[in-house]
Structure formats: C-alpha cells, structure tokens
C-alpha cells in the first residue's frame with residue numbers, strides 16, 4: 001500500500017486465530033434505526049470463543065507435555081537397558097539439563113494465559129464504562145439542543161405575536177438566539193448540579209473509607 | 221550454505237500451532253532467564269505474536285537479508301529502550317530453538333537446528349550492530365509534561381519537554397511509556413516541531429478501554445515524566461528534493477503529522493502550496509481548530525478545509541462529507557503529493573478513493589494510527 005509496505009509485510013503474523021485476536025475483533029455498527037446484532041451478545045460470544053481457544057491451547061499443550069514425558073522416560077529406559085547400543089538418534093536427544101521441563105513451561109504458560117484473560121476482562125469493562133459515559137454525554141447534549149431549539153421557536157412565535165408594527169428581522173433573530181443560549185446553558189447547569197451532588201456523595205464515601213478507624217476497646 | 225526454503229517450511233509448520241508457539245517461547249525464556257520477564261508487560265496477549273512472528277519470518281528469510289538490514293538495524297536500536305543488551309540475544313536464541321524443536325516433533329533434525337542457530341546469529345548480529353551504532357544516543361528520553369488540555373470528550377493535547385535534545389522530522393512518530401503503565405509502549409506523532417525549549421505537542425485520542433491512551437488522556441498531569449523512544453518512521457516525512465504542491469488528508473488526531481509538516485514547510489520557506497483537509501464526525505470534534513485557523517491565516521500558501529462526516533456542516537468554512545469526498549470534489553490534484561493519516565478505516569477508505577481518482581501510487585504517502593502496525 002505504501003512505499004514501505006514491502007518491508008512492513010515481514011512483520012505480519014500468521015493468521016491463525018488467537019484469544020487476543022478474537023477479543024479485539026471489531027464490527028462496524030449498523031446504521032441507527034436498522035436492525036442488527038446486539039453488540040452485548042456479540043461481545044459475550046467472542047469472550048466465550050476466546051476462552052475456548054485458550055482452553056483448547058492449554059489442553060493441547062498438556063497432551064504434548066505427556067508425549068514429551070513418555071518420550072523422555074522411554075529414552076531413559078533405553079539408556080539404562082542398552083548402554084552399548086545407541087538408538088537415541090531415533091528418538092532425538094533428551095533435553096539438555098539447562099532446558100526447563102515441558103511441564104514447567106506449560107504451568108507458566110497457563111499462569112500467563114490467566115493473567116491475560118484478567119487484563120482483557122478489565123479492559124473490556126473499562127471500554128464499556130467509557131462507551132456508556134460517552135453515549136450519556138452525547139444524549140445530554142442532544143437533549144439540551146432539542147430543548148433549546150424548541151425554546152427558540154417559542155420565543156420567535158411570542159415575539160411575532162406581540163411585536164406588531166415594531167417587527168424587525170434582526171430583533172426576531174436576537175430573541176431566537178437569546179432563548180436558545182439561555183435554555184441550552186440552563187439544561188447543562190441542571191446536569192452539572194446533578195453531577196456535583198453525585199461527586200459530593202462520592203467524596204463523602206471516599207473520606208469515610210480513608211478515615212482512620214476509631215479505636216475501639218476490643219474484648220480479647 | 222543455509223537452506224532458507226527449508227527454514228521457511230519448518231516455520232510455517234510450527235506456526236500452525238498458533239498462540240501456543242509464543243506462549244511456549246516466552247515461558248521457556250522466562251524460566252531459563254528470569255531477569256528478562258521484567259522487560260515485558262504483565263499481559264502479553266497483544267505482544268505475543270509480534271516478537272515471535274518477527275523472529276520466525278525474518279530469520280527464515282535470511283537469504284534475502286540485505287533487503288531488511290536497515291529495518292533490523294533500527295529495530296536493534298529501538299530495542300535499547302526495552303533495556304535489551306547484547307547479552308540477551310543468546311537467551312532469546314536458545315528459547316527460540318527450544319520452541320522450534322518442541323513444535324517440530326519428528327521433523328526436527330541436527331541440520332535444521334544448525335541452520336536456525338546460524339540464521340538467528342546473523343540477524344542478532346545486525347540488530348546488535350544497530351544498537352551499538354547508536355550508542356551515543358540515549359536508549360530513551362525522559363520527557364516532562366508541561367501542558368495538558370482536554371479539548372474534546374476524547375482528545376487531549378499534551379505538551380512535553382524532553383530532558384535532552386530529541387530531534388525529529390515532521391511526520392515521524394515516537395513510542396511513549398507512561399509510568400502508570402510500565403512496559404507498554406505506544407506510538408504517538410508529534411504535532412509540532414521542537415520549540416526553542418525543545419517542547420512539542422502530542423494529540424492523543426482516548427481509545428475506550430485502551431491501556432495507554434486512557435492513562436494519557438484522563439490521568440496526565442503537568443509535571444508527569446514519561447519515557448520516549450527514538451523517533452521512527454519515514455512514511456509521512458517530506459521527501460528531500462521534492463517540490464510539488466501537497467494535498468494533506470487527515471482524520472481526527474491524524475491531524476498531528478500534518479500540522480508538523482505545515483510547520484516544517486513554513487520553516488523551510490519553500491514555495492510549495494498546501495491544501496489541508498481535516499475531517500471529524502461532528503463540529504465539536506475539531507480538537508485544534510483555533511490554532512489551525514491561525515496557521516492558515518498567517519500563511520498564504522496554506523488552505524484549511526474542515527470537513528464533517530456525521531452532521532450537516534453549519535456553513536462556511538465547514539464542509540459536509542468525508543475528507544476523501546470533499547477533497548476529490550475540489551480536485552483534480554495533478555502532480556500533488558498526497559499524505560493520508562488517521563484511523564485504519566479512514567486511511568483505507570481515503571486511499572481507495574484517491575487511487576480510484578487516478579493518483580499515481582508513488583505520490584501517495586499513508587500512515588495508520590492502528591495498534592497492529594510496527595512502524596518502519
């Protein structure tokens with residue numbers, strides 16, 4: 001695609017699905033008003049697919065570990081029972097002592113996968129919180145705009161009714177804008193008041209949590 | 221002689237095991253060399269296929285190494301910011317070989333082991349050379365946040381000052397690490413050239429649930445010290461010697477490189493004319509409008525065209541429609557160099573439209589602000 005893209009391609013990963021690819025899969029939203037899949041449901045499904053892939057990977061890994069274990073046992077047995085003959089090439093050489101056992105590697109891998117899943121879950125939760133907050137903010141602004149538009153129309157109607165011969169287009173426009181701005185701001189102020197109340201309640205909670213626990217005589 | 225075809229065949233067989241391959245690789249590396257664990261983030265789900273896929277693919281192309289030597293040198297230089305030293309390379313090589321052996325099963329042979337080891341050695345040497353060639357440069361720069369402005373619901377403009385000189389060209393990007401998100405490096409593109417005090421601007425969009433962008437947008441405070449990697453990338457830099465006029469197409473924070481480019485052109489005092497189309501969804505998403513307007517007012521070779529895609533534009537100077545639609549309806553743009561930057565979706569759509577309009581490929585320069593790409 002670009003002048004650098006030939007070099008770029010080198011870094012492309014092989015395209016087998018991984019839990020992470022499934023988790024971060026993005027679908028475009030259906031246009032408002034059209035019917036489409038529920039985003040929640042799709043999200044939950046992807047979560048399950050990701051978990052299933054991770055579980056399958058883990059079970060494959062433990063099977064491989066068993067195979068490896070039997071292989072090594074066999075090699076050892078052969079070494080003990082036929083010192084003279086050297087059949088080892090047939091089965092490959094045993095892992096060098098510096099190599100950790102496949103079991104150890106798999107245990108660490110599983111721990112890592114669990115950590116990955118927790119982090120992914122937390123990120124998903126944060127994503128939903130952020131999305132909700134944004135939707136909420138959009139809704140507040142859209143609502144405030146609608147109220148302001150309605151108030152502006154009212155103001156114009158009122159002005160026309162009482163202006164009579166004194167009517168000018170400039171004054172009408174001024175009335176419209178004044179009413180719009182006043183209503184828009186007061187809608188936002190209402191929200192701000194609500195927010196302030198919420199924040200005060202939260203601050204109170206936080207203070208309570210942070211406050212030193214009063215000394216109480218404990219019966220021992 | 222190395223048999224590259226055999227390495228590639230072995231690599232694609234191993235890669236069939238998907239995520240298990242990098243899992244095994246990292247677990248082996250961390251068990252044999254515990255100190256390397258601390259270089260990587262807690263969750264490695266994103267990272268996992270990056271390093272291992274790069275290892276497998278670069279190394280199995282060892283017969284065509286000349287083509288990737290510059291990239292490898294830069295990669296080696298960039299690895300210094302992770303704390304990687306020359307002595308870590310054998311550790312990674314051993315873990316790689318153990319992984320390949322484990323997943324190759326009966327296909328593994330002495331010859332394969334030997335070829336992989338030799339090929340890894342070659343690649344590692346180029347990377348180490350790259351790192352040593354940059355020894356006079358710091359492995360990373362500390363930068364202090366001196367300004368934080370939340371401009372829209374999800375975009376913040378940060379001003380940062382590096383503690384040591386950090387020169388870069390307009391259009392380059394810099395990897396940033398935030399103290400509260402250790403080991404997570406993400407690229408951001410300076411939106412200005414260094415001012416007299418070295419400071420420059422970053423325009424950061426919050427990706428919902430994103431680890432680093434959330435920390436930068438919501439939690440940044442004046443006085444925070446971040447880490448910055450060496451500037452990288454040449455996709456959006458100005459080509460030396462080129463004199464044609466420019467058509468810059470930016471979506472959202474994709475404005476950042478364009479703003480820097482405009483500044484660099486002005487500093488060079490050239491005669492190139494610039495049309496900058498900047499697209500967002502709705503009016504309130506123009507996160508840097510007054511500054512851009514001022515730039516355009518003071519520069520009679522710069523035209524700024526703000527575009528709005530999800531709302532009806534309020535009237536001049538705003539246009540309704542996507543950047544591509546508006547810009548192409550104002551065309552044609554013969555002999556213009558076209559620069560495109562924004563989200564992957566915006567870049568893809570814009571590139572396709574520009575290509576359909578018949579612009580020769582070599583005149584189009586693009587960069588996506590996605591998370592999958594490695595710069596370079």
Ligand SMILES: Cc1cc2nc3c(=O)[nH]c(=O)nc-3n(C[C@H](O)[C@H](O)[C@H](O)COP(=O)(O)OP(=O)(O)OC[C@H]3O[C@@H](n4cnc5c(N)ncnc54)[C@H](O)[C@@H]3O)c2cc1C
Pocket residue numbers: 023024123393406407408409410423424425426427428429430431432433434453473476563587588589590591593594595
């Ligand atoms: C060369 C380059 C330059 C860049 N310059 C800038 C810049 O100037 N300003 C800027 O704001 N960003 C820029 N980016 C994007 C930035 O590097 C990060 O990818 C972005 O901030 C998200 O990081 P995160 O840690 O918050 O998200 P992560 O924790 O990495 O991702 C969280 C989730 O969001 C998804 N995701 C990640 N990135 C995006 C995205 N961009 N859009 C949609 N979904 C995403 C992931 O798939 C994942 O599911 C640039 C990227 C590149 C490659």
Ligand code: HEM
Pocket residue numbers: 011256259260261267270271274275278295299302304305308309310312340343344347403404405594595
């Ligand atoms: C031939 C050798 C190597 C190759 C080809 C290679 C390749 C890569 C690539 C392509 C990336 C992604 C870079 C980015 O996103 O900017 C990466 C990241 C990384 N590499 Fe390497 N690498 C090699 C050796 C090493 C060694 C020896 C170490 C040290 C233990 C190491 C540690 C890291 C770390 C810590 C990261 C970042 C991880 C993250 O961001 O999550 N690499 N490597």
